[in-house]
Amino acid sequence: MSLRHAAALALVGWYLMVPPAIPGTGQVDQSAPLSQWKIRRQFPHDQGCEATKARLREQALAAQTQNDAAEPRRGERNPEQRCILCNAQCVAQDDPRLKPN
Template identity: 40%
Template structure:
């Protein structure tokens, strides 16, 4: 591997990112179709493994919340948003948007 590539990988961090919430038909839901550049950083991490571990725990917790909240309520949309969170490298070109 090229030494510059190794250095670039060492500088890259990770973000646990969540989609935005939108109002739709009198309720709320996570906007899965929004580009990653419009998603919010929930937490930054130094390593992908750390991000994935936190994300896995978060998804488990929020699935229970999602099952209990009234559909299309704000609580339901927040849980839906967190269940669909993703770990994204800080140097991912999709973060720049158009």
């Protein structure tokens, strides 16, 4: 990686983004285009975004698992299918996938 490329990446901010929910299903639409995902938070660096994503994912998955134990749902086994924060992604602000199609 060239110094110019590294400097350009350092200037790019990052978004912590979450996918939309599939209406009426209680599941996460991981296949939705990135342009339809919601920005949860902005970061100046990728490392801060990744650390926050890991922490939120861990907390959200634990909470979803507790909810599943308290209210078992028929036929649903994977808490990540309904956990929006579990599916968060860090995306550079200049990522071309953020542009509407």
